[in-house]
Amino acid sequence: MPSPENFHGWLAHSPTAARGAMRWSPFPPKPFSPTDIDIKISHCGICGTDIHTLRSGWGTTHYPTCVGHEIVGHVVTLGSSPSAQRFRIGDRVGVGAQASSCLRDDCEECMGGMEQHCGRGFVGTYNGRYKESGYWSMGGYADYIRVPAHFAVRIPEGLASAYAAPMLCGGITVYTPLRNNGAGPGKKVGIVGLGGLGHFGVLFAKAMGCEKVVAISRRRNKARDAEALGADVYIATSEEDKWERTHARSLDLIVSTVSSPDMPLSSYLRLLRTNGSFIQVGAPEGDLPPIAAFALIAKGCKIGGSQIGSPKDIEEMLQFAAEKGIKPWIQQLSMKEANQAVVDFEEGKARYRYVLVNEDEQSKL
Structure with a gap:
């Protein structure tokens, strides 16, 4: 299934979004490049960073924004670059809190496998700005996401999508x-x-x-x-x-x-x-x-x-979790319930992570 022209997600337009005022709306994805892939989202965990961003707690958020950076889904569109072509249509992949870095040969962090510490081109999966296009990144409380393939990771077969999602951040x-x-x-x-x-x-x-x-x-x-x-x-x-x-x-x-x-x-x-x-x-x-x-x-x-981890770190962690049979304590909720979920999350009701599920994707998992 090809990607739609516009994606849809829960958009925050002001700090009141943290109190359950997000609106499900269309938004344009970032301009497609050869290094990108599109992912049809099946699961997205709710993270504390989402709440801080919704209410502009760590600084002024660029509204409108779509939060969510514990994303699992299936590849539906591939760019032509080697980084994108290492995947196949239908692969189950995940995206964490980082969507891009400079990846330059003279960047000590990127070349050293520490992309999460890149000082030149770090772009968060949401509320981050791509320098080349000026586009502000949109996250996973949505139906699709478009990201540079370098920052997508395969999900091991032995790890359920609902468990993998909150591990990504x-x-x-x-x-x-x-x-x-x-x-x-x-x-x-x-x-x-x-x-x-x-x-x-x-x-x-x-x-x-x-x-x-x-x-x-x-x-x-x-x-x-x-x-x-x-x-x-x-x-x-x-x-x-x-x-x-x-x-x-x-x-x-x-x-x-x-x-x-x-x-x-x-x-x-x-x-x-x-x-x-x-x-x-x-x-x-x-x-x-x-x-x-x-x-x-x-x-x-x-x-x-310590700040998150590199794509290599994430792959290592997911494999470790699959081998050890690690099962986080989660509650799965419909993506339709995102507004109430962020309110309940902020009130400390989660034991211990909420995972939003796009129900039309469940039959594939």
């Missing part, structure tokens, strides 16, 4: 820092926040064979979920006295998925062992809290950050 956001910071046998790892990102952190850390996986949340209401996901220890920071002393120097690595500007950062650092690392992946709309220098100096610990 939520999953890779925690998989990459875990892998890059030595998570595995003999390591003790903490995951701050048991939400959409954090539950992936527990699943992946456990599947990587970490000696101990610790889930860290404000309240105890998610303790049973954490245990079911594979956590060995649960810390409820607002309900346990002196938790930072009780668990001091017990972790090699902490991955923080929370987006709160008032997180107890100094207390989290007390949980690290000597030479431990704290990696922030959650992105608050404000600044991170200040810390005392000796919180770092005394133990030689490090604070870092």
Whole structure:
């Protein structure tokens, strides 16, 4: 089936869209180039970034926009370039949070397999501007998407589309820092926040064979979920006295998925062992809290950050998930319910990821 002239999606026209005011409307796709492919979307996960963008929380959004960057579907149109021709019509593919980068031979990041850190040409899957055409990218709360083929990845046969979709941003956001910071046998790892990102952190850390996986949340209401996901220890920071002393120097690595500007950062650092690392992946709309220098100096610990992953990283993660049988906790909703879904997501009702489904595609899956 060829691609239509116009695509359709849930368009946000102002910050009120985050309160359920998106409108299903037609929009023109980016001008087609030889490096592009068109994908008929079957599934799209809902991510916290969608909400921040809908309400202009990280800066002024270019409206109208169509959010969604955890996209799975089938290839329907191919460009003539080698990057596009590596796919075939009908292939099941995914697209995450990045749609383009400069890919120049003199770009250290792109040539080093770190396209997600490209400083010259990073284009987000939505609300990003393609320099060559001036087109503002549109995402996956839609029926189709057109993207450069370099940033599409095949979905392994053993991984259901509904499970793969939220891995394309939520999953890779925690998989990459875990892998890059030595998570595995003999390591003790903490995951701050048991939400959409954090539950992936527990699943992946456990599947990587970490000696101990610790889930860290404000309240105890998610303790049973954490245990079911594979956590060995649960810390409820607002309900346990002196938790930072009780668990001091017990972790090699902490991955923080929370987006709160008032997180107890100094207390989290007390949980690290000597030479431990704290990696922030959650992105608050404000600044991170200040810390005392000796919180770092005394133990030689490090604070870092991590941003999604490259296409190669995503392919590796999906294959790992298929081999290990990792199944995120998801709720599938009709694409028609997107407005209510973003409201419920913002209210914390998801356990732990929502996935929008274009129902006319279900028979193919």
